[in-house]
Amino acid sequence: MPENDVETILEDITRRLVALGELSHPHQLITHSHQGYNSRVYVLSSEKGELVIHLAKPFEHYFTDKIWEKLLAVSTFLCKETGLPISRIIFAEPREGYVVSAQEKLPGDxxxxxxxxxxxxxxxxxxxxxxxxxxxxxxxxxxxxxxxxxxxxxxxxxxxxxxxxxxxxxxxxxxxxxxxxxxxxxxxxxxxxxxxxxxxxxxxxxxxxxxxxxxxxxxxxxxxxxxxxxxxxxxxxxxxxxxxxxxxxxxxxxxxxxxxxxxxxxxxxxxxxxxxxxxxxxxxxxxxxxxxxxxxxxxxxxxxxxxxxxxxxxxxxxxxxxxxxxxxxxxx
The missing domain is CATH 3.90.1200.10 (Aminoglycoside phosphotransferase (APH), C-terminal lobe)
Incomplete structure (x- = not known):
């Protein structure tokens, strides 16, 4: 995907997170220090905290298995039922050749x-x-x-x-x-x-x-x-x-x-x-x-x-x- 398309997706994600009250102005977007095998990873930070944005280039099974629904369901269940160190996923969905997700950033490396x-x-x-x-x-x-x-x-x-x-x-x-x-x-x-x-x-x-x-x-x-x-x-x-x-x-x-x-x-x-x-x-x-x-x-x-x-x-x-x-x- 061209870089300008990625920038457009990131801009839309940022606006959406602000509208949801998960991100405030001013905010900063940086590339995460650890990139996934098949994904681009970014960190969005504001006074409300840090969020991680994933733009995963999907394997075939991402779509056949609706991976975004699974990620959201697992996060929602574990965050609700346990006190385990699991990131809360705000949203996850397919978009323009990627599976996109936004979630809270956990501490640690x-x-x-x-x-x-x-x-x-x-x-x-x-x-x-x-x-x-x-x-x-x-x-x-x-x-x-x-x-x-x-x-x-x-x-x-x-x-x-x-x-x-x-x-x-x-x-x-x-x-x-x-x-x-x-x-x-x-x-x-x-x-x-x-x-x-x-x-x-x-x-x-x-x-x-x-x-x-x-x-x-x-x-x-x-x-x-x-x-x-x-x-x-x-x-x-x-x-x-x-x-x-x-x-x-x-x-x-x-x-x-x-x-x-x-x-x-x-x-x-x-x-x-x-x-x-x-x-x-x-x-x-x-x-x-x-x-x-x-x-x-x-x-x-x-x-x-x-x-x-x-x-x-x-x-x-x-x-x-x-x-x-x-x-x-x-x-x-």
Whole structure:
């Protein structure tokens, strides 16, 4: 999008926030120090406080899943029902090739960054991981304990925060088939090689859905990425970017590659303690489920990034999928 169009959108957002009473004159707009992978991020400040403006260049699923409705529903629910460090979203909507949102700015700086080097995902922590990750686990435990009806995409319906599917199995089976179809039929720029496609298809077909009967939990879905954690070295100050939020099996929360080291090193002890999951048998079953979910979640990332101009994330996910299938095969 041309810069003058971006400026027009930002000017309209500013006027709207003033009209809503969220921003006052005089105010200042600056570029945020941390830019998203596919978004432009700005800070609007006035005597009323600081606001963050996101102009996200949408992936395909932003529109098919109506991501703006999800972001607003999650923010409204968590801000109303909990005292957790979640940003209040003022509005979120599609506009002129972007998904635009305005929200309160939380204190703290990003806990770390993510980069891909030689098809390896490198997580660089800028703040104290050993202190912060147990806090993140306890925050997630509190979120996962919230009672929510339904599964799948979280929405606000008739004043209630619910998932849009009856069962987690129904939702995930449908999504897995969508991801598989897109990665074979050439709907995107990239597809999976035939042997790998057949392997992940067979894995999904044989998945043990009997192990997925439980009360649904609100899942963030991308907290393995330390740039979605705001902190001040000693304390988590905020959890941001709920783009991949779902209502489902809490084990899905920890499938991302960014969680692998923490799961291996800590066995999620802080999380299990906070949720009063005490028996060794229950803990091991949960950890096993994480490993079994990893190939399916990796399939999701392949679907999301199949149309990227730069193939590096897709190619890295292909390598991860091969690894995840090998490891999951040892537990089946």
């Amino acid at each position: 990003i806990a770390g960054t993510v980069a891909i080097i030689d098809h390896h995902v490198i997580y660089t922590w800028l703040q104290n991981k050993q202190i912060l990750m147990p806090q993140v686990q306890r925050l997630l435990a509190e979120i996962h304990n919230l009672p929510i009806a339904g599964y799948g995409f979280p929405v606000e319906k008739n004043g209630a925060f619910v998932g849009t599917y009856t069962t987690w199995k129904e939702f995930l089976q449908e999504r897995v088939q969508l991801w598989l179809n897109a990665l074979r039929s050439g709907q995107g720029m990239r597809t999976l090689e035939e042997n790998l496609y057949e392997e992940i298809t067979a894995y999904a077909a044989q998945f043990d859905w009997a192990s997925t009967t439980f009360q649904g939990s609100l899942i963030h879905g991308d907290l393995g990425n330390p740039s979605n954690i705001l902190a001040d070295q000693e304390r988590v100050m905020g959890i941001i970017d709920w783009e991949f939020a779902l209502v489902g099996d809490p084990a899905w929360e920890f499938c991302d590659e960014g969680w692998a080291a923490t799961v291996e090193e800590t066995r999620l002890d802080a999380y299990f303690q906070a949720r009063s999951i005490d028996s060794k048998e229950d803990r091991e079953a949960f950890l096993r489920q994480i490993i079994l979910y990893r190939p399916l979640q990796c399939l999701m990332w392949l679907y999301v990034h199949r149309n990227d101009e730069d193939p590096v994330i897709f190619d890295t996910c292909v390598a991860l999928l091969k690894k995840d299938l090998r490891e999951a095969g040892q537990w089946k």
